[in-house]
Amino acid sequence: MLKIGCHLSSSKGYLAMGKEAVKIGANTFQFFTRNPRGGKAKPLDLEDMAAYRAFAQEHGLFPILAHAPYTLNACAADEGLRTFARETMADDLARLENIPGSLYNFHPGSHVKQGAETGIALIAEHLNAILTPEQSTTVLLETMAGKGSEVGRSFEEIRAILDRVELSDKLGVCLDTCHVSDGGYDIVNDLDGVLEKFDKVIGLGRLMAVHLNDSMNPLGSHKDRHQKLGEGTLGLEALTRIINHPALRELPFYLETPNDLAGYAREIAMMKEAYQG
Template sequence: MLLGAHISISKGYEHAVKEALSIEANTLQFFTRNPRGSAAKALNPVDINKMRELIKQTGFGPLVAHAPYTLNLASSKPEAREFSIRVLREDLERMSIVGASYMVLHPGSHAGLGLEKGIEKISSALKDVVTGNEKVMVLLELMAGSGTEVGYTFEQLYEIMDRTGNPDAFGVCFDTCHALGAGYDVIDSLDKVLLEFDKILGLSKLKVIHLNDSKFLLGSRKDRHANLGEGKLGLETIKNIINHPELKDKPFLLETPGGMENYKKEIKMLKQLAEN
């Protein structure tokens, strides 16, 4: 079972993997750069080599990078969109050096332009950046649909990928909190939700799961993470998700409140909930 959390790389990649191992995680997610800015820490080849050796020794799972929140491929402002394209291109190259398998990306916000225009702008930008020959796969994250977010339905994600002309180059990150907010009933109809995902996108597209409880109800269109078992999803739903035959072999990544101590507690709990 692949269990991990979002961990800072401020002290280096080797340190981040060591931190993950200290909480009994075997995969992790990290930001490619300052999540709310543009600064990117220079890569240290010595640190990366040490991390790779540690991964080899421990059988550590895939590294999952997360693009900064400042990227908005749907922006109507040329400078903002150009910035997003440049950073995405740079980070795909940087993450290939690090050895990340995936890079999670929030599709973008249309800011009043409308969904159709937003989808058009996002797919056009991705077409410019992603060739399909990258070592790192871009994963579009399923969003909750807050404000003018694009990508809160399976159909929207399909449209974005399809319009790039190279849909096989992309995958999906399924966030359990976002899914509930977007109106997908993973509590009472998990099988139905996954069947719909398979029909529209294909379950092979689902590469990573952000395992978060939600502070808000089904269809709220709100994105507020809660600790596992303390939100509207509840522990029974979390148990069903991690043990579902179509999901149980995917990397599960925590983005819940409380930091490392909480991650350690929740990973221990998830291992107890897992059916052997």
């Protein structure tokens, strides 16, 4: 069975997200832990979380993927911004312990002219400060398109972060199809080759989730502009190969395409139809 969902609004709580996911045919979903531009999270609603856990068990809604706010920059040049990122992520992970076994995805950050090596060292320092042996949530580094001074634009940069983190067993990778294509990895014409390189550099055992997006821009553009499935430069044929690839087909897929709920429902149904098995 294809494990697929989309990005939902967390404003109404976990149970509401779960019901919304089921309504559109999803069997997992992604959400922001708080306003995507940062700020304080809403107070915990433990009753809502308990109700969601029961609903999720009944409907097989797992694993869900929490997404850190876009504004967090673990390798910012400003120490105050790094502290904000560290405190926010630590709070997010503490909250997620109420939904055991969740995934938590974040953009590694931008080194802001400090250089990639400094950025990598700061991100690893950030993760060493917040990861704990007892946490049940797996933290995912997202593959990035490489715009500006983004860290994580190559498999090698992701690997370099993993190598510097003490509790690296708490870490995985989320592969974004738009990002890796924009970053120069030809998943349309050489999916096997890209995955072989991922395995050699990072290890496919680290791959925990896929952001399934088409791209508005060509291979290697470093732009990061998502498109609806089948309407971009990747195309439906390539995306169908991705969800059916032996190394990927058992992973959860999360849509971040420019859609409303009806659009997400169409894409989920389309991918379920294309899934073999």
